[in-house]
Amino acid sequence: MPDGLTLNKITAQRGISIGEAARRVADLGWTPSYVQEANTFPTDYKIKKVPRDPMKQVLRSYFPMQEEKDNRVYGALDAALRGDMFRNVEPRWIEWMKLFLAIIPFPEISAARSMAMVGRLAPGEELRTGFTMQMVDEFRHSTIQMNLKKWYMENYIDPAGFDITEAAFGKCYATTIGRQFAEGFLTGDAITAANVYLTVVAETAFTNTLFVAMPSEAARNGDYALPTVFLSVQSDESRHIGNGHSMLMSILQDPDNHKLLERDLKYAFWQNHAIVDAAIGTFIEYGTTNRDKKKESYAELWHRWIYEDYYRTYMLPLEKYGIKIHHDDVAHAWDRIVKSNYVHKTAQFFAVGWPVNFWRIEAQTEKDFEWFEHKYPGWYAEFGNFWKWYDKLSHKGSKPILFAEEVGYVYPYRCWSCMVPALIREEFCVGEVDGKLYTYCSEECRWTHTTAFAAEYEGRPTPAMGRFSGRREWETCYDGWNLADCIQDLGFVRSDGKTLIPQPHLRFDDREMWTLDDVRPYTLGSPLEALRKMTPEAREKAIADYRAGFTINAIN
Amino acid sequence: MSATQETVDSVKSGAAGAAKFVDWDSRKFNYFEPKGRKASHYEDVTVDVQPDPKRYLLQDWIISFADGTPTYAENWTQALASDWHRYRSVDQEWEKTHYQRQSTIVGMLQNVINNGRRSGAPTRFDPAWVKILQDHLGAYKHAEFGLGTATMQAQRYGFTQMVNNAILTNSSYKLRFAQDLTLYLSEIGLDIEKFDIDAGKRHWLDDPVWQGTREAVEAIMGATDYLEQYFAVNIVFEPLVGELFRSGFIMRVAAAQNDFITPAVVSAAEGDYERNLANAVELMHMLATDEKHGAHNQKLFGTWLSHHGALANKAAANLQPIWSLPRVKVAQYTDAVAQAHNRLRAIGSEVGIDVRGVIGS
Ligand SMILES: [Fe+2]
Ligand SMILES: [Fe+2]
Ligand SMILES: [Zn+2]
Numbered sequence: 001m002p003d004g005l006t007l008n009k010i011t012a013q014r015g016i017s018i019g020e021a022a023r024r025v026a027d028l029g030w031t032p033s034y035v036q037e038a039n040t041f042p043t044d045y046k047i048k049k050v051p052r053d054p055m056k057q058v059l060r061s062y063f064p065m066q067e068e069k070d071n072r073v074y075g076a077l078d079a080a081l082r083g084d085m086f087r088n089v090e091p092r093w094i095e096w097m098k099l100f101l102a103i104i105p106f107p108e109i110s111a112a113r114s115m116a117m118v119g120r121l122a123p124g125e126e127l128r129t130g131f132t133m134q135m136v137d138e139f140r141h142s143t144i145q146m147n148l149k150k151w152y153m154e155n156y157i158d159p160a161g162f163d164i165t166e167a168a169f170g171k172c173y174a175t176t177i178g179r180q181f182a183e184g185f186l187t188g189d190a191i192t193a194a195n196v197y198l199t200v201v202a203e204t205a206f207t208n209t210l211f212v213a214m215p216s217e218a219a220r221n222g223d224y225a226l227p228t229v230f231l232s233v234q235s236d237e238s239r240h241i242g243n244g245h246s247m248l249m250s251i252l253q254d255p256d257n258h259k260l261l262e263r264d265l266k267y268a269f270w271q272n273h274a275i276v277d278a279a280i281g282t283f284i285e286y287g288t289t290n291r292d293k294k295k296e297s298y299a300e301l302w303h304r305w306i307y308e309d310y311y312r313t314y315m316l317p318l319e320k321y322g323i324k325i326h327h328d329d330v331a332h333a334w335d336r337i338v339k340s341n342y343v344h345k346t347a348q349f350f351a352v353g354w355p356v357n358f359w360r361i362e363a364q365t366e367k368d369f370e371w372f373e374h375k376y377p378g379w380y381a382e383f384g385n386f387w388k389w390y391d392k393l394s395h396k397g398s399k400p401i402l403f404a405e406e407v408g409y410v411y412p413y414r415c416w417s418c419m420v421p422a423l424i425r426e427e428f429c430v431g432e433v434d435g436k437l438y439t440y441c442s443e444e445c446r447w448t449h450t451t452a453f454a455a456e457y458e459g460r461p462t463p464a465m466g467r468f469s470g471r472r473e474w475e476t477c478y479d480g481w482n483l484a485d486c487i488q489d490l491g492f493v494r495s496d497g498k499t500l501i502p503q504p505h506l507r508f509d510d511r512e513m514w515t516l517d518d519v520r521p522y523t524l525g526s527p528l529e530a531l532r533k534m535t536p537e538a539r540e541k542a543i544a545d546y547r548a549g550f551t552i553n554a555i556n
Numbered sequence: 557m558s559a560t561q562e563t564v565d566s567v568k569s570g571a572a573g574a575a576k577f578v579d580w581d582s583r584k585f586n587y588f589e590p591k592g593r594k595a596s597h598y599e600d601v602t603v604d605v606q607p608d609p610k611r612y613l614l615q616d617w618i619i620s621f622a623d624g625t626p627t628y629a630e631n632w633t634q635a636l637a638s639d640w641h642r643y644r645s646v647d648q649e650w651e652k653t654h655y656q657r658q659s660t661i662v663g664m665l666q667n668v669i670n671n672g673r674r675s676g677a678p679t680r681f682d683p684a685w686v687k688i689l690q691d692h693l694g695a696y697k698h699a700e701f702g703l704g705t706a707t708m709q710a711q712r713y714g715f716t717q718m719v720n721n722a723i724l725t726n727s728s729y730k731l732r733f734a735q736d737l738t739l740y741l742s743e744i745g746l747d748i749e750k751f752d753i754d755a756g757k758r759h760w761l762d763d764p765v766w767q768g769t770r771e772a773v774e775a776i777m778g779a780t781d782y783l784e785q786y787f788a789v790n791i792v793f794e795p796l797v798g799e800l801f802r803s804g805f806i807m808r809v810a811a812a813q814n815d816f817i818t819p820a821v822v823s824a825a826e827g828d829y830e831r832n833l834a835n836a837v838e839l840m841h842m843l844a845t846d847e848k849h850g851a852h853n854q855k856l857f858g859t860w861l862s863h864h865g866a867l868a869n870k871a872a873a874n875l876q877p878i879w880s881l882p883r884v885k886v887a888q889y890t891d892a893v894a895q896a897h898n899r900l901r902a903i904g905s906e907v908g909i910d911v912r913g914v915i916g917s
Contacts, residue, residue: 013673014746016739024742024753025735028701030761034771035778040709059732060662060739067659070652086571094570105605109717112724116712119705132708136728139721140651146601147652153583157570160579166604167587170612179607180618186712187619187627222570419618455622463622470616470626477614490614491587494579501579508567508575 022056026125041117041190042464045261046254048123055130055242062133066140069232073144076228077151085224086155091360091506093221094152096287098161098359100214100279101149102169103178105142110182111203111240112138114194121190123250130243137236148229157508160494160501161358168358171490173474174350180419181275184268188453188466191251192264199244201268205310206276207237213284213301220290252321259458265315266326267452270444273333274418277302281343282350286364291371299337299376307334329444336424341376344383345423351390352402352409355483355519357502358492363391385552392555394504396514400483401504403522410550413527414473417445425549430531437532439473479526484516486524587612591644598648603641606717611641632713633783634856636849640715643842645722646834654725658732661824665736669743672817678744684883685813686748689741692878693818694756695766696801697737700825702773703793704730706785713782722835723786729828730789740821765878768871769797775867787857788864790836791907792914794829795899796868797875802826804892805879812884837906844908857909865914872896 016024115135122128153162161168169175185198211234215227251257281298296304311330319325336342351361364372364387372379389407393399401407412421413428416438422428423441430439431446440446449468456462471477478486487493492501498515505512531539567575572583585595588603595603606628607613617626630640649657672678681689707727714720745751760766776788802822810818843853872893879889897915904911 013670016742016746021739021742024738027754027757028698028734028738029705030698030757032774032777035774037709037778038780040780041712058739059658059735060666063655063658063662063732067655070655074652084571087569087574089570091570106607109605109720113712113720116709119708128705132704132727132731135708135711135724136654139724139728140655142605143601143650144652146605147597147650150585150600153585155572157567157572157574158577158580159572159582163579163582163584163586165585165587166607167612170604170607171614176615176618179615183617183619183627187617188621465622467620467622467624468618469620469624470618472615472618474615495582496578499578508577508580510577513577 018056018058018061021058021060022126022129025058025129029125029128037120039120041120043121043189043191044462044464045189045191045251045257047121047191048250048253055239056126057133057239058129059133062136066137069235070140070144073228073232077148077225080224080228081155083224085222086157088222089156090221090223090289091157091508092289092362093218093223093287094156095158095161095360095362095506096283097149097152097223097226098165098168099172099174099357100283101145101152101162102165102172102358103175103181103279104210105145105149106169107178107182107185108138108145109142110138110185111198112136112142114186114190114198117186117190118194118247122247127243127246130239130246134236134240134243137240141233141236144229144233148225151225158360161360164358164491164501167491172358173353173356176472176474177275177279177419180271184271189462189464191247192260192267192465195244195247195251196261196264197268197271199240200248201265201272202276203237204241204244204314205269205306206272207234208305208309209276209280209284209298209301211237213298213305214280216295217284217288217290220292220295221288252318252323255322258321258323259460260462262324262326263452263457265318265323266329266444267448269326270329270333270442271418271448273306273329273336274415274420274441274445277333277337277342278346278420281337282347285343285372286347286361291367293371293374297375298343302337303334306330332442332444336427338376340424340427341379341382342424344372344376344379346420348383348386348409349412349421349423351387351504352411354502354504355400355402355487355500355514356490356492358490359501360503360506362504362506363387363394365391383552385555388555389552390504396512396518400519400522406553408550408553410546411527413439413531413546414475415439415441415445416468416472417441417448419472419474422546426547428543428547430543437528439528439531473526473528475524475526476529478524479529481524482520483522483524484520487516487519588641596644596648598650598653599644601650602717602721604717606720608641608715628713628715630715632715633781635783635843635853636846637715637843638846638848640719643716643718643722643839645718645725646838647722647725647831649721649725649831654728658728661827662732662736665740665821665824668817668820669740673743673747676747677815677817678747681744681748681815682813682883684881685810685815686751688878688881689744689815689818690752690755691759691763692756692765692881693737693806694741694753695759695763696769697734697741697756698760699769699773699798700730700737701734702770702777703789703798704728704734706773706777706779707789709777710782710785719839722839723782726786726789726832726835729825729832733825733828736821736824740818744817765874768867768874772797772864772867772871775864784860784864786836787840787860790829790833791840791857791903792861792864792868792900794833795903796865796896796915797871799826799829799899800872800892800896801875801878804889804895805875805887808887808892809882809884812886813882833903837903840907840909850908854909857907858913861909861911862913865911869914 112135115131119131153159211230215230218226393401427442609616711720711723745753
């Protein structure tokens with residue numbers, strides 16, 4: 001063939017450019033004149049119908065591109081089985097996937113639903129097209145993750161916990177955190193929820209930790225399936241981030257929106273920190289058996305992705321539009337991770353609560369201690385004894401660590417805003433809304449409940465803003481319950497009617513596995529209800545004591 | 557003790573069956589009742605992902621709208637169900653099947669269009685037909701888009717994952733088809749001299765022939781009951797207007813105008829509709845025969861049917877002049893309408909509702 005002559009050139013015919021195609025597709029919309037679209041999901045923001053410049057794509061190229069991605073995912077799952085992946089996988093890691101994958105499909109589909117809310121508000125049809133594709137993407141994410149979970153259930157040594165996954169999601173004290181995350185995407189002010197909380201903060205700032213850091217750690221634990229699925233999921237995020245940014249830019253243009261935007265950026269950033277860092281930090285640091293000192297810790301990843309990439313290059317530039325950025329909160333979140341051991345305290349809390357989990361948590365051991373101390377100096381002094389106790393009390397017939405007074409752990413109050421307990425004791429605080437007492441993990445979370453989720457903000461009515469509702473403190477649901485009855489009510493019992501689904505170890509042997517009888521003598525209580533019942537003096541003292549913290553006793 | 561220790565330490569594998577203990581073989585999601593003997597893949601990846609306080613949502617919804625409405629509320633439709641969770645979509649769509657199908661369709665269309673254009677087919681279309689495509693298929697694409705955005709809105713409100721995902725894929729199909737038509741017309745417009753790509757929208761907005769259709773579509777877009785939207789799209793508008801135009805006109809007439817490409821493009825939408833219709837009928841049938849609420853739902857569907865049916869009838873009547881535009885006349889408007897009415901009767905009997913009020917008996 002002569003130089004420069006290819007089959008492509010011979011057969012090529014005049015086509016329309018992608019820009020032209022996107023413009024034509026955008027022209028499908030019109031302003032109704034017979035019947036107006038109802039404003040069913042209201043917002044307090046004013047949205048100027050100024051078209052921005054969103055990503056250009058049409059469904060004709062979108063569907064084949066996505067199918068191609070899918071082919072790679074399903075091909076890789078097949079290959080993983082052929083390669084006997086599960087023979088070498090680390091159970092410590094897969095156990096945490098019972099929690100992670102119980103949570104994540106609901107936030108994903110919630111993101112799809114929330115596209116309905118921003119779809120109608122979109123300034124310009126090109127952006128609405130972007131939201132359409134995001135809707136289908138999120139449907140993809142939700143069901144592809146359910147598929148992965150099913151696959152683990154079918155192939156992993158202990159399927160218990162995977163087999164009850166969506167039921168567990170609705171009931172567990174840990175998944176409540178994920179439900180707060182998801183409901184935040186689709187309830188209340190449409191822009192607050194679907195634009196700021198979901199896209200501008202969760203997707204733009206935090207999906208790297210979810211969908212990039214998690215896969216790396218999975219691979220270090222012999223799990224090649226999760227990376228395949230989640231990197232494929234993450235490859236859709238840049239479009240979503242683009243959608244969110246376009247919307248944000250159109251909101252920014254109206255100075256009337258600035259106060260609301262400052263409120264929402266503050267709320268969304270803080271709550272994403274509280275929720276995502278707690279959960280993903282724990283999976284990555286405690287779900288792994290890899291203790292390579294050269295790999296980045298969660299704190300190091302956070303600094304790179306959240307501090308450098310998000311705070312410095314995405315948030316700070318918003319200042320030039322006159323938006324006040326909550327620098328203090330970013331610094332505070334960072335301090336909580338590196339100085340206050342937020343992630344480690346979360347892992348400790350999950351471990352203490354093991355009998356009401358639906359996955360296994362094994363003890364951290366000497367091999368792990370060294371890495372933690374290297375990455376988080378001072379770790380051993382604060383957590384070393386705890387994990388030794390945990391190991392000791394992991395044997396069937398021991399007292400559950402939660403009830404073993406000799407350990408010295410004090411069960412935490414639940415934060416009414418982020419649903420993570422008040423683990424950094426000195427930051428614990430209380431507040432009142434409509435004459436009722438509530439507990440919080442931090443000042444920021446108190447502000448979220450008392451000031452942000454309210455009928456007015458800084459003197460301005462905010463009729464579209466959502467409210468916190470439901471039985472938000474999980475512990476209230478089982479206040480005064482016997483622990484065995486509670487576990488039975490949760491459905492976290494295996495099919496023999498007595499062996500627990502959760503176990504404080506990875507010993508896959510009936511003789512080692514705890515049953516309802518082993519946990520029967522203990523009673524659960526709600527810290528919040530107890531605090532509410534106290535006299536003001538007793539309460540003040542209880543708060544002061546709690547803030548003073550606790551010490552884990554030495555173990556011999 | 558040492559015996560235990562040995563057994564325990566010998567489990568070096570994380571693979572299924574590496575050790576036997578309680579539930580080592582519990583390898584099915586066990587929290588929902590499958591529709592058939594065993595759960596389908598679709599059910600496994602769909603059921604209960606959207607939680608419900610009546611099932612497993614222990615703490616109830618934890619955020620509400622300002623008026624106290626929770627994240628999902630049953631009263632977002634006037635229809636009532638004893639158990640919304642019983643519904644399963646007929647097409648069993650989840651992401652893998654959805655992308656495969658959508659991708660196959662766009663691939664097929666691009667082949668047909670590219671090959672047709674390469675052979676110069678659009679230049680041989682009958683000139684009167686070209687103008688029909690330009691003005692009227694060009695107008696109709698906006699109707700499809702309107703139904704796509706209405707269902708995009710509706711998929712936020714359903715009370716289960718199964719309901720919402722069926723509506724979501726419906727939206728995805730409609731929006732794809734609206735874009736298919738848009739890009740198809742733009743591409744043949746490159747080959748046909750003086751093809752006015754903007755004419756379709758002008759006809760959609762101003763041509764009296766299309767105003768009934770636009771009103772019917774806007775009424776669906778503007779409905780605040782999500783199930784009314786889903787009902788109006790699939791049970792009413794599609795048979796009486798959508799299919800009438802697609803099957804009863806384009807598909808029947810095109811070949812005689814020397815056009816074999818357009819029917820291929822439009823046939824994709826007919827295939828989409830078969831699936832969306834099956835899904836919608838299944839849901840409406842479940843509601844119409846609900847032990848407790850069947851009578852209430854039938855009455856409600858009757859209201860929706862007469863409201864949207866009247867608009868659809870008007871739309872169809874307005875479209876009549878289009879049938880006399882082609883130079884080679886091979887289809888009668890009255891035949892097409894009769895077929896549409898037959899279709900609606902069949903749908904009505906499957907759902908279990910009386911459609912005589914809209915189309916006579
Ligand atoms: Fe997603
Ligand atoms: Fe996303
Ligand atoms: Zn908090």
